[in-house]
Amino acid sequence: MGQELTEDLASKGLTDEDIIHIPGMSSQWVRLANGAKAHYVVSGDTGPAVILLHGGIVGSSGTAGWRFMAPFLGANGLRVYCPDQPGFGWSDTGPAGLAYSNMGTLGHTQFINDFADALCLDSFYLGGNSMGMGNTVQYAIQHPERVKGMFLVAGGFGNIVDADRRVPPADGKWTPNTSYATIPFDGTAESMVALMLGIIHKAGMVWPSLATMRTKSALRQTESTKTRNEATQRNATDPNIQQKISMKGRFTELTIPGVYLYGLQDVLSPVENGFNQEDVGFDHIQFFYPDECGHQGQTDQPEMFNQVALEFFTTGKISWKTAQWAGVSRRIPIKGALVEEPEGGFPAPEPAFHDQFKREFKVAK
Secondary structure, three states, rough: OOOOOOOHHHHEOOOOOOEEOOOEEEEEEEEOOOOOOOEEEEEOOOOOEEEEEEEOOOOOOOOHHOOOHHHHHOOOEEEEEEOOOOOOOOOOOOHHHHHEEEEHHHHHHHHHHHHHHHHHOOOOEEEOOOHHHHHHHHHHHHHHHHHHOOOOOOOHHHHOOHOOOOOOOOOOOOOOOOOOOOOOOOHHHHHHHHOOOOOOOOOHOOOOOOOHHHHHHHHHHHHHHHHHHHHHHHHHOOHHHHHHOOOOOOOOHHOOOEEEEOOOOOOOOOOHHHHHHHHHOOOOOOEOOOOOOOHHHHOHHHHHHHHHHHHHHOOOOOOOOHHHOOOOOOOOOOOOOEOOHHHHHHHOOOOOOOHHHHOOOOOOO
């Protein structure tokens, strides 16, 4: 179902920009309003515009995060833009680029706005994974008039769930690795692979060339990473900044439609954190919990995620067949505005439905 992906050795070589060559993805640059250069990869040249935002583990980039989804969507009538966000990939490391990193998540939100302006995108679909998901919802709050819909993958809604409810890897009942701990990047490809195994459930998706590309990217962005981390810590203790980025009483009030996929085998942030977010209550977002899927689900289950994204971006509604495949949430009533109702109606809510996927044995890496 969906796109059939086969191993393509031609996709694993690095270009002269040290980017993995992915057929159907083109490397581009644009100058932003503040003078910074922005690098992005693009797929497709017609149809609705989609901006996809990568995650925040060091070495991330538009290519690393969306190398399966962007070409598929581009080949199916969409224009897909995957920028390297501030502090990642080939983003500008000069003063203009560091200005974004120095503002933390607010700087990333400004970057998204400047990037869309530079490409003359007045309105667009916006999606993101992990940090990119957080930046997506922040942007939706700041600029709801520009966002047509949200494609969300395993992240967080800021302070919308109290911090004391956060579930660590050791307490995850679905994760296959309760002993998981983030391994610091030490500048080597080996440590990069260890980091990637925390976000990618299927080890076969961790290509050697991917580790090489990400390692070079991380080393290129050393100063930006330091600046961004300092900004994050500073913002967390500044009550005035917190007023700008707080989600409470704000994000739930939006009417922008969205789909949210949270892998059952996420070891970086166990799926219980997704459950806690869903329990807040959203009228405009449908949750999904795909099996055999970690934190970067679009890499673990590319055919599934591609199909969900394609249906959402083109019709605004997920077919019942695809919804079942993607693990549509059965914890609360399914949202008919976002999922096609099957003959005979939706099944009744079953809060314990996903218990069947719990791992009986935990295997530490």
